[in-house]
Each structure stands twice: as structure tokens, then as C-alpha cells.
Amino acid sequence: MSATLGALLRRLQPDWDIQVFERLEGPALESSDAWNNAGTGHSALCELNYSPRTADGDVDISKAVSVNEKFQVSRQFWSYAVENTILGDPTEWIRPVPHMSFVAGRDGQDYLRARYDKLAGHPLFPGMGHTTDFAELERLVPLMARGRSAEQPFALSHFENGTDVNFGALTRQLIKYLTRTGTEVHYQNQVKDLERNSDGTWRLTVANRHTGDERTIDAKFVFVGAGGGALHLLQKSGIPEIKGIGGFPVGGQWLRCTNPELVEQHQAKVYSQASVGAPPMSVPHLDTRVIDGKKGLLFGPFAGWTPKFLKMGSFLDLPSSIRLGNLLPMANIGLTEMGLVKYLVTELAKNHGARVDTLRDFVPSAQDGEWEKVIAGQRVQVIKPNG
Ligand SMILES: Cc1cc2nc3c(=O)[nH]c(=O)nc-3n(C[C@H](O)[C@H](O)[C@H](O)COP(=O)(O)OP(=O)(O)OC[C@H]3O[C@@H](n4cnc5c(N)ncnc54)[C@H](O)[C@@H]3O)c2cc1C
Incomplete structure (x- = not known):
């Protein structure tokens, strides 16, 4: 920033x-370090939380359109910056990587089809593909097809023009x-x-x-x-806008695979849906990363917990951010956001085997020893005073 x-x-x-x-x-x-985030220049091509299902069964794409527009503005700035030698070699930080959305089950198929029908004709979402055919799954994402039953219903939407950003x-x-x-x-x-x-x-x-x-x-x-350090500094500044605002840290963890044989079988960022009650930050995804010219895979995020607001922060970050004004909104979260609390408790209880089990929804043939745990960046969930 x-x-x-x-x-x-x-x-x-x-x-x-x-x-x-x-x-x-x-x-x-x-947070901006390459392995501390997923490197998806959020363009809403694959992130399903930007195109939720509405109560009447329709799909609302308004957020997806506004997120995509913002990413195009970033790209315009980067293009300008490269042309004017503000930035150097762009292949050091941006690469084409297809973006895909994957869902399982008949209900998921209906939703993804409805989303495809809404987005496919929109000028910001050109070249969108959609399939429920297993042979296509094998062709597009072989690692996800291997070991999966061809009878199991699924749907996959895909864009060739997605990016991986370092x-x-x-x-x-x-x-x-x-x-x-x-x-x-x-x-x-x-x-x-x-x-x-x-x-x-x-x-x-x-x-x-x-x-x-x-x-x-x-x-x-x-x-x-200051990323996670911003709340403390804004509190010190005394600006009225920060009154009543609190922060709650949620750590991120990945499973990472650098085995070239497996890495070569997956060339995409594939996003699915968050489980019920879980926050959008928990949407599971399997990503191709290109970092310092080397390809790798990451899967996650899984939640971790420490009271730090920065990965290299202090254990006092959370307690020292509590003020009279934000105490009540923060306490309220524990009472009203049971979905978030349940999500955190379930996540924290997971060991390596349970994490690889979750990965098997994406990569049915995944073996525990092929994937290692890495600690991603720390996020601070903003808690607003009024709801
Ligand atoms: C697990 C995970 C996955 C993510 N995936 C994506 C993704 O796929 N796509 C995406 O777009 N975003 C993603 N994000 C979010 C993205 O990483 C962050 O929004 C972004 O990197 C934040 O950039 P920033 O400059 O605001 O903060 P940072 O990169 O954290 O920079 C803040 C800097 O301020 C410094 N600082 C803090 N306090 C002080 C102080 N008091 N004095 C001096 N310096 C200070 C810190 O050391 C740090 O260098 C992800 C985040 C996480 C945690």
C-alpha cells in the first residue's frame, strides 16, 4: 500500500x-511477501464469495463486477508504470495463470451454471468456459481428476486470462x-x-x-x-473515525508442495466455496504459484491463532488494542458470530493428517508426505462498532 x-x-x-x-x-x-498470501490479484474470476446466491436462487454479480473493475485499474497503473520505467521486468511479479471455480454436488452444479450464465456475456469476464464433463476436468486440472470417481457430480468454470501476482x-x-x-x-x-x-x-x-x-x-x-500495525497507530492518532473499532487476528497457514512431478500436473488457481458459517477469508483454494521463477503449489488457507496483529508482531498486540470503546463490539462477536467461533475451533483442532484430508476434496490422491505446512501472513479482522 x-x-x-x-x-x-x-x-x-x-x-x-x-x-x-x-x-x-x-x-x-x-502480508505482501509472496508466500504470505495466495497471489491472486483478486479479479473475481474465480472467487465465489463475490457472486453469492440470493434468497430467490439467483446469483448476484454486482460485487464481482466492482472487484474486477478495481483489478483492471491496478493493471492499468502497472502497465503505465512498466512503460514509464517506474517498474522493471514484469515477469518478476505477474504471470498468466488460469483462474477456475470448482464445486461438487448437484446443488453446486446449479449454482455454478447460474453464475456462468450471468457472467459469460459480461465484457469484464471474457473467454469464460464451463464444464461438467469429467474428460474436460482431466484435461484442465489433471491433479484434481486423478483418483476422483467420474460418477461424482461436479462443475468447473474457467478463465485462461487470470494472473498470479507476486x-x-x-x-x-x-x-x-x-x-x-x-x-x-x-x-x-x-x-x-x-x-x-x-x-x-x-x-x-x-x-x-x-x-x-x-x-x-x-x-x-x-x-x-502499516497493515496489521495500522489499528494501534490510528488509535494513537486520536482521529474520531477509529473510535469503537477493534481488530481480531486470524492467522493463515498453507499446505505447500514443491515436488516438480505434482506441480506440473496443476496449472491453475482453483477456488471452491467456504463451509457454512466460515468467513470468506477461509474459502479453500489450490493455487499454482510462480515465485522467483520457480513453480509451486499451495492449498489452504487454514486458520491459526496467535494474539499478534503482524506475523512478526508482539503477543501484546491484541490486549493492547482493547479500549473502552471497542470492548463491547469485540465481546459481541463471541456471542453473535458463532459460525466464526466454530470455524476457528474446528480449524485449530486440525493436525497435518486432517489438513491433507481437507485437501483431498481437491486432490483425491494427495499423500501426507508430499505436502508441508507453512505459516502464511497474519490477518486482522476489522470489528466495527455497529454490527
Ligand atoms: C493467508 C492470506 C492470503 C491472502 N491472499 C491474498 C490474495 O490471494 N490476493 C490478494 O490480493 N490479497 C491476499 N491477501 C491479502 C494481502 O496479502 C494483503 O491485503 C496485503 O498484502 C496488505 O498489504 P499492506 O501493504 O496493507 O500490508 P503489509 O504488506 O502487511 O505491509 C505493512 C508493513 O507495515 C510495517 N509496519 C507495521 N507497523 C509498523 C510500524 N508501527 N512502524 C513501521 N512499520 C510498520 C510492516 O512491517 C509491513 O512491512 C492474503 C492475506 C493472507 C494473510
Whole structure:
């Protein structure tokens, strides 16, 4: 977020003095690191939570259209940035990978067909394919077909023009552009405090994590692009918009496979549906990843739990974010969001074998030893004061 905004500002206001403070030793080591997210440039080609079924059995595609439009805007910016040498070699961070949606059962077939009928004629969703034919499944995603009964009803929608994005590599290129155009980027510098001066400007207190030294910096504008670290900083800023807002951390874990023989049998990002009550962040998917030129597969996400708001955060992150104003909304979640609570408890109880069992819905022939657990990024679910 900060690298993108910095690049846009450099372009629009080249004379502005911009400084970036990052608490870690390099850029994009938290959520934007390649293995800490699934690298799907969310374009709603395959994510079914953006096109839910309505009460009358129809499919609502309005969210899918708005998400897709936003991704096209990102692509326009990236194209512009490549043409104008803001960004370097795009193959380091964006690759074509087909996007697919897979559902099992007759009910799933009806839903996916209805979704296909709604999206297929839309200009933002060109070249959409759809099949319930097992031979097509074998051709498109052989790893998912192997060991599966040809009698079992399923449906698969697919787009050839999906992408795999390495947001970490993209961030590093944007930061390079920022530094070569005069932006100061300070690593191992943690913003500890943020308060408003009497003239409306901001005062930041920044600690050098290497030496322990603290200093203050005054700025006209501050962009808090701190990911999981944002809630604390916004609370310190005292802005009225943050009153009553809380955060609840949900960790992410993947199963990863780097065995070239298996990796070669799957060339797609395949999304299915979240189980009942589970949040959209839990939608299971099997993804081809291309990271530093090497292909791998990931499956998940599975939920983990720690009170940290950042992967490399502190165990005090959750308790120190609790205020009088957000205590009630946070307590309410435990009472009203039983689906989320049940999802978390079930997820936390899973061992490696149970995770590979879940994977077998996608890859029936999966063996425990072929997949390893990796810890993905940490997410902070925003809890709003009013519902
Ligand atoms: C399991 C998982 C799967 C995901 N899959 C996808 C996906 O497929 N597609 C997609 O588009 N998105 C996905 N996401 C979401 C995506 O990864 C994040 O939305 C995105 O990376 C957030 O970028 P950011 O710049 O806001 O935060 P980050 O990349 O986390 O950057 C925040 C930075 O701020 C720094 N920081 C924090 N506090 C301070 C402080 N006080 N002082 C100085 N520096 C500080 C951190 O060290 C970090 O470097 C996924 C996330 C997870 C966890």
C-alpha cells in the first residue's frame, strides 16, 4: 500500500519530501511477501464469495463486477508504470495463470451454471468456459481428476486470462523506484507514536530497532500503510473515525508442495466455496504459484491463532488494542458470530493428517508426505462498532 501510494505521489508531486518508515529489515516481509498470501490479484474470476446466491436462487454479480473493475485499474497503473520505467521486468511479479471455480454436488452444479450464465456475456469476464464433463476436468486440472470417481457430480468454470501476482516482488520494484527518485526509506524504524500538532500537522515518534534511539519527525500528511500495525497507530492518532473499532487476528497457514512431478500436473488457481458459517477469508483454494521463477503449489488457507496483529508482531498486540470503546463490539462477536467461533475451533483442532484430508476434496490422491505446512501472513479482522 505504502509503496504504491509513494509511487503515485512521486509521479504527481515530484517536489514533495516523502519518507517511508518500515519496522522490519526490508520491504514486503509481512502480508505482501509472496508466500504470505495466495497471489491472486483478486479479479473475481474465480472467487465465489463475490457472486453469492440470493434468497430467490439467483446469483448476484454486482460485487464481482466492482472487484474486477478495481483489478483492471491496478493493471492499468502497472502497465503505465512498466512503460514509464517506474517498474522493471514484469515477469518478476505477474504471470498468466488460469483462474477456475470448482464445486461438487448437484446443488453446486446449479449454482455454478447460474453464475456462468450471468457472467459469460459480461465484457469484464471474457473467454469464460464451463464444464461438467469429467474428460474436460482431466484435461484442465489433471491433479484434481486423478483418483476422483467420474460418477461424482461436479462443475468447473474457467478463465485462461487470470494472473498470479507476486506482491512482494512488485513492492520491491516500487520501493527501488522511490529510492532512486529521492525518497528516503528507513528500515528497522518503527513508528511508535502519532499525534496531532496544534497547527494541524502530525508528529511521529520513530524508534530505530537496531540502536534503540528515538526521534521525532513532523509531517503535513501521514499515510498509515502499516497493515496489521495500522489499528494501534490510528488509535494513537486520536482521529474520531477509529473510535469503537477493534481488530481480531486470524492467522493463515498453507499446505505447500514443491515436488516438480505434482506441480506440473496443476496449472491453475482453483477456488471452491467456504463451509457454512466460515468467513470468506477461509474459502479453500489450490493455487499454482510462480515465485522467483520457480513453480509451486499451495492449498489452504487454514486458520491459526496467535494474539499478534503482524506475523512478526508482539503477543501484546491484541490486549493492547482493547479500549473502552471497542470492548463491547469485540465481546459481541463471541456471542453473535458463532459460525466464526466454530470455524476457528474446528480449524485449530486440525493436525497435518486432517489438513491433507481437507485437501483431498481437491486432490483425491494427495499423500501426507508430499505436502508441508507453512505459516502464511497474519490477518486482522476489522470489528466495527455497529454490527
Ligand atoms: C493467508 C492470506 C492470503 C491472502 N491472499 C491474498 C490474495 O490471494 N490476493 C490478494 O490480493 N490479497 C491476499 N491477501 C491479502 C494481502 O496479502 C494483503 O491485503 C496485503 O498484502 C496488505 O498489504 P499492506 O501493504 O496493507 O500490508 P503489509 O504488506 O502487511 O505491509 C505493512 C508493513 O507495515 C510495517 N509496519 C507495521 N507497523 C509498523 C510500524 N508501527 N512502524 C513501521 N512499520 C510498520 C510492516 O512491517 C509491513 O512491512 C492474503 C492475506 C493472507 C494473510
